[in-house]
Amino acid sequence: MRIETDMLGERSLSDDTLYGLQTLRSYENFGKACHRTRLTLIYAMVTVKKAAALSYLTLARQENSEEVPLWEAVVSACDRVLNGKADDAFITSALQGGAGTSTNMNVNEVLANLSLISLGYPAGSYDIIHPLDMINRGQSTNDVYPTALRIASIHSLRKLSEECASLQEALQEKELEFEHIPKLGRTEMMDAMEITLGSEFGAYAQGIARDRWRLYKIEERLRQINLGGTAVGTGAHADRKYCYLVIEQLRLLTDIGLATAEYPMDMTQNQDVFVEVSGLLKALAVNLMKIASDLRLMASGPAGGLAEISLPPLQRGSTIMPGKVNPVLPEMVSQVCMRVIANDTAISLAASNGNFELNAFLPLIADALLESLELLTETVFLFRTRCILGIRANENRCKELLEHSATAIYHRSTSIGYDAAEKEYYQKSE
16 A cells, blocks of 8 residues: 545555545545546547657757656656556546546546556655656646647547538438439428428438538637646746647647637636537537437328338337337437537536636536537437438328328419418318
């Protein structure tokens, strides 16, 4: 066992525990009330730490400093974490007080101890490599955490945008496949004018195309970062040479065109960019939910509903009614969309409750945003592969419903007048 001490006292940790006292205190304070901080955010934060370590390594080599082997060990420790070799050591709750300080300390302590062990020192030998004096040098949770969230969000947005592109293509394929099938259009759930089944899917594709473009463009907003601004955006305790180098290193490590914010204090205080991103995710969720709802209705039946299309049968739909198959994929899509819309509300509330130079509720913003991104990416993939691609048109049913509708009368109104056509409609209905 090893003993670690801070101003609140001392605690014991096993010799092989990679995290330290501050992580332990966080775990005791916030416990298991919520799931752990997402690894996508952890890895992004470790990437920031690696960029910082590489920057200090460069400066140390220029100065022939004794710290060169220490920084080399830190870089190696970052690589070890990014390769998934220390996932179990990141135990902080996703929801925590302190604007993310607990997670930053968890990362600092794990990297410090991995570095120490690689150099032959026991974990906790912080007189050699200190979690704050070295791993967190020139940094603050207040610039590391939001920078990491921007990086994680951009990588996730790129994946989601690609999935949206594939979904758009799948819908356009259905547009071409069904373009020859006339069917009854509906407004306010009532019979309307004649359309084609293909045009219906083409309209869905257009909505997803807009979502794809919006997600692609929003990356520009996220590329500005406040790294180097430290606690309140003024750059206190951050060396100018480091500030220049770390952004360059981070660009190389992430393959993202990151840039220092013109006014770092703004990005430390204000989290409206994440609200904007979440709003676009909500827009996508709204479109997906509308499509899913339409598909459920068009596939309803098969005997007592519209039955204009057939969805791929995926699993038994009832424990009491043999042969029943439910539209489980559209239902799952709708539930995911409801969660994303709820997350957008949470993000809006959290962002609006920041005070002065910091938003204490950034952990909620991060967890909700990353959850929405992960859910939507996987859901769009499943919607396309398990549902859209397997949809079949019931052409005869589309024709039957169209022929029994009043579409022909609607068209006659231009020649015989609205009132006469309306009279003819009611005569046919009797």
